[in-house]
Amino acid sequence: MKYVRTDLDDNSEMSGSLATNSSATGGSSMAAMQSDDSVLPVGSPGNGVSQPRRITHLHRLGVVIKRCSYLEKLALLAVLVLLLIVLILACMLYNVRLTASSGRLGYANQLYNVTASANSTCTHPVCVQLTARLLSYMNESADPCEDFYEFSCGLFRQRVTIPAGRQQANVFSLQSGANEILLRSLLESASPSVSADADINAELRSNLAALYRSCLNESAREEAGLQPLLDLVAPVGPWAACNATARAYKDGWTIADGLLRSAVFSAAHSENPPFFYLGVTVDIFNTKRRAVHLSQSSTLLLRDDYVRNRTANLAALAESLEELAKLFGLTMTAQDVRNIIELERKIAEISLPEWKRRGSLLMGNSTIKQLQEDFPCINWTSVLLTLLSNSSYAITNDTPVNLHDRSFFEQLCPLLNQLSSDAEQTRLVNNYLLVRSIWPLLPFTTPAAYRIPEKLTYRIRGVHGTEAPWKICVQSVDGIFGFPLGKLFVDSYFLRDSHSAIERLIDSLMAAFNASLADARWMDEATRRQAVGKLDAIRRLVGYPHYFNNATELRRELGGYRLRPDRYFDNVVQIQRESTNRALSRLSEPVRLTFGMTPQSVNAYYSPSFNAIAFPAGILQQPFYRPQFPAYVSYGAIGAVIGHEITHGFDDSGRHHDRDGNKREWWSNGTVAAFDRATDCIARQYEAFTVDGNVQVSGQLVLGESIADNGGLKMAYRAYKQQQKPDEPLLPYLGDRYSREQVLFLAYAQTWCELITPEALRQLITVNTHPPGQMRVWGPVANMPEFGRAFGCRPGSKMNPIDKCSVW
Numbered sequence: 001m002k003y004v005r006t007d008l009d010d011n012s013e014m015s016g017s018l019a020t021n022s023s024a025t026g027g028s029s030m031a032a033m034q035s036d037d038s039v040l041p042v043g044s045p046g047n048g049v050s051q052p053r054r055i056t057h058l059h060r061l062g063v064v065i066k067r068c069s070y071l072e073k074l075a076l077l078a079v080l081v082l083l084l085i086v087l088i089l090a091c092m093l094y095n096v097r098l099t100a101s102s103g104r105l106g107y108a109n110q111l112y113n114v115t116a117s118a119n120s121t122c123t124h125p126v127c128v129q130l131t132a133r134l135l136s137y138m139n140e141s142a143d144p145c146e147d148f149y150e151f152s153c154g155l156f157r158q159r160v161t162i163p164a165g166r167q168q169a170n171v172f173s174l175q176s177g178a179n180e181i182l183l184r185s186l187l188e189s190a191s192p193s194v195s196a197d198a199d200i201n202a203e204l205r206s207n208l209a210a211l212y213r214s215c216l217n218e219s220a221r222e223e224a225g226l227q228p229l230l231d232l233v234a235p236v237g238p239w240a241a242c243n244a245t246a247r248a249y250k251d252g253w254t255i256a257d258g259l260l261r262s263a264v265f266s267a268a269h270s271e272n273p274p275f276f277y278l279g280v281t282v283d284i285f286n287t288k289r290r291a292v293h294l295s296q297s298s299t300l301l302l303r304d305d306y307v308r309n310r311t312a313n314l315a316a317l318a319e320s321l322e323e324l325a326k327l328f329g330l331t332m333t334a335q336d337v338r339n340i341i342e343l344e345r346k347i348a349e350i351s352l353p354e355w356k357r358r359g360s361l362l363m364g365n366s367t368i369k370q371l372q373e374d375f376p377c378i379n380w381t382s383v384l385l386t387l388l389s390n391s392s393y394a395i396t397n398d399t400p401v402n403l404h405d406r407s408f409f410e411q412l413c414p415l416l417n418q419l420s421s422d423a424e425q426t427r428l429v430n431n432y433l434l435v436r437s438i439w440p441l442l443p444f445t446t447p448a449a450y451r452i453p454e455k456l457t458y459r460i461r462g463v464h465g466t467e468a469p470w471k472i473c474v475q476s477v478d479g480i481f482g483f484p485l486g487k488l489f490v491d492s493y494f495l496r497d498s499h500s501a502i503e504r505l506i507d508s509l510m511a512a513f514n515a516s517l518a519d520a521r522w523m524d525e526a527t528r529r530q531a532v533g534k535l536d537a538i539r540r541l542v543g544y545p546h547y548f549n550n551a552t553e554l555r556r557e558l559g560g561y562r563l564r565p566d567r568y569f570d571n572v573v574q575i576q577r578e579s580t581n582r583a584l585s586r587l588s589e590p591v592r593l594t595f596g597m598t599p600q601s602v603n604a605y606y607s608p609s610f611n612a613i614a615f616p617a618g619i620l621q622q623p624f625y626r627p628q629f630p631a632y633v634s635y636g637a638i639g640a641v642i643g644h645e646i647t648h649g650f651d652d653s654g655r656h657h658d659r660d661g662n663k664r665e666w667w668s669n670g671t672v673a674a675f676d677r678a679t680d681c682i683a684r685q686y687e688a689f690t691v692d693g694n695v696q697v698s699g700q701l702v703l704g705e706s707i708a709d710n711g712g713l714k715m716a717y718r719a720y721k722q723q724q725k726p727d728e729p730l731l732p733y734l735g736d737r738y739s740r741e742q743v744l745f746l747a748y749a750q751t752w753c754e755l756i757t758p759e760a761l762r763q764l765i766t767v768n769t770h771p772p773g774q775m776r777v778w779g780p781v782a783n784m785p786e787f788g789r790a791f792g793c794r795p796g797s798k799m800n801p802i803d804k805c806s807v808w
């Protein structure tokens with residue numbers, strides 16, 4: 001058990017603990033008191049050297065006492081009695097502690113002489129709960145030097161089960177689940193009706209209650225039927241597969257018309273439109289203004305399902321589409337469905353894999369004029385003019401375009417031209433756009449329609465059971481109307497006092513990253529100076545949007561909806577349309593930084609365009625943070641999260657953005673070459689990891705996140721050591737067994753405990769830029785010599801390899 005506190009531990013606290021345990025060594029205040037001359041029994045033989053000194057002291061004391069008044073003598077006696085009582089109590093406590101320790105920790109005490117001072121243990125209920133959670137996830141029989149993930153999360157994986165209707169369980173999802181219970185009580189306690197002159201908070205509460213109840217109201221959803229959805233998608237057609245519009249389709253529908261109308265429809269109603277994504281966002285090459293954003297979109301299944309011909313998944317999709325056609329009464333044969341899937345395969349084949357297109361790596365700068373010349377198969381100006389008809393954002397030939405995935409568009413035009421040249425193929429695209437328009441809105445209609453995408457996802461991701469209706473509806477309200485729900489969440493559960501403590505934590509992590517920049521010998525001075533400038537310029541978003549505190553702004557942002565408790569589909573459409581219109585109308589306003597994540601999200605992010613880090617209220621709570629947590633736990637958990645997001649500003653994608661968020665090359669060639677060597681080391685290291693038998697990651701796909709994980713933990717550790725206090729309370733029980741540094745690493749590792757179905761793991765591994773939990777622990781700890789020292793790991797052990805990778 002060499003990992004339980006060793007002499008190799010590099011912390012100052014370690015020597016304090018050893019001293020407290022052994023009165024022979026002295027050093028701590030309690031040990032000094034026990035060996036103090038003045039409390040030795042009078043008449044003790046002692047030794048020849050010390051005895052006269054004691055007599056002298058006692059003699060002087062006697063003289064002083066004789067000179068005292070009666071009251072003074074009484075006071076002195078009282079002090080002596082008190083001192084005696086304190087001494088007896090201290091001895092009793094010490095003995096009790098030693099007995100208890102030797103009873104349950106015999107081996108640890110024998111080997112390492114470890115106990116903790118009783119008065120330095122945190123007995124606050126938060127610490128007790130924290131200890132219980134840390135212990136309940138750990139598998140202490142595992143060797144932390146060989147597999148720190150198993151050591152930290154082994155029992156989590158044995159004890160936690162994946163909830164019904166979910167593909168995974170991890171620390172984030174467990175906390176989100178806990179939030180859902182809180183959100184449910186907020187939603188259920190609010191009234192869905194509100195007077196016309198209600199204040200904005202009352203209006204938000206009633207709209208949230210109405211939306212939630214309309215979701216739960218299955219009979220009203222059943223009664224509304226599917227016609228509202230067919231009516232909504234009608235303007236994108238006319239559809240060949242709908243009897244009512246088949247004739248109009250034959251009169252002259254073209255793919256170009258269909259794509260134009262589909263793009264406009266998708267802007268409001270789909271996050272995953274067919275063929276491509278078109279919108280207006282911050283110009284990443286000049287972040288003071290906006291630009292058109294154009295990128296490839298996604299297929300219904302993952303790209304790999306088509307490219308690698310995963311027949312079971314493709315068959316499951318075919319079944320779902322046939323079910324959809326039947327439910328909506330579409331004239332679509334089984335062959336039509338197979339053709340749709342073949343079209344998706346063609347789109348997938350020209351799409352770029354996620355490992356190539358991560359972040360802004362493939363983002364290029366263009367203009368509308370250039371776009372039209374390069375890809376003339378679509379009238380981009382027409383599409384944009386229609387899309388932005390309610391916006392003051394001007395589209396001209398010189399309007400900037402942030403073009404992602406250029407090679408996709410180079411192949412898209414030949415594909416669309418080929419499809420347009422054939423009547424049957426044109427009908428296929430018409431069917432495809434109909435299916436893709438209906439698909440994202442299925443969850444908001446009848447229960448039968450809802451189950452079509454749900455069943456498909458469950459089959460492909462190996463999900464069992466279904467979630468309770470209230471959970472589905474809380475998640476739905478969260479997804480559709482997340483910021484109003486966030487306002488309720490913040491008002492009820494966010495501890496505003498945490499704000500300044502989090503700011504201080506961020507300060508200390510920034511200081512640690514600053515030190516890391518100073519240490520980076522591979523950087524040239526000019527680049528380093530600019531990097532320090534970028535670090536200093538990082539902006540912060542903590543908790544929730546500022547406009548939550550201002551009723552006028554709150555009304556402007558979130559007010560004006562009139563939702564009904566019996567009209568779920570209509571409510572959703574109203575929210576989608578209205579929020580899209582508001583977003584479009586604001587395109588003429590200056591670019592401003594605001595939260596891109598709802599306050600209740602158990603997550604965090606870095607925005608390269610704004611050079612900003614964001615920590616929603618949802619992650620500023622346990623298990624990541626509580627004001628009562630000892631610092632080493634806070635640093636290991638939320639500290640590493642903060643460090644992770646800061647490091648994103650300097651990962652292989654973030655580093656291309658300067659202090660103002662503009663994408664440009666501001667590093668010297670030599671520094672870039674050295675950086676690439678360091679990041680290659682990380683990519684190769686992660687590619688060598690395997691989880692669940694034989695699952696491996698693409699080093700390039702997870703590179704940005706892995707650089708951030710490594711930097712995050714390192715910064716958290718350094719920041720902790722900078723402010724470490726010697727008298728910091730230990731956790732009950734754990735403090736007897738593990739040093740503060742060890743608990744810091746444990747708190748970090750446990751943020752990545754997870755369970756995932758094998759099917760979901762194999763799906764996500766091709767698209768998720770975050771590596772599996774195991775790797776998020778193995779990589780960062782294996783690259784930190786401080787971890788090897790803290791646990792006394794043999795050089796060459798798995799968690800303390802000789803060759804380490806280091807970027808920041």
Ligand SMILES: [Zn+2]
Nearest residue numbers: 644648705708
């Ligand atoms: Zn990240």
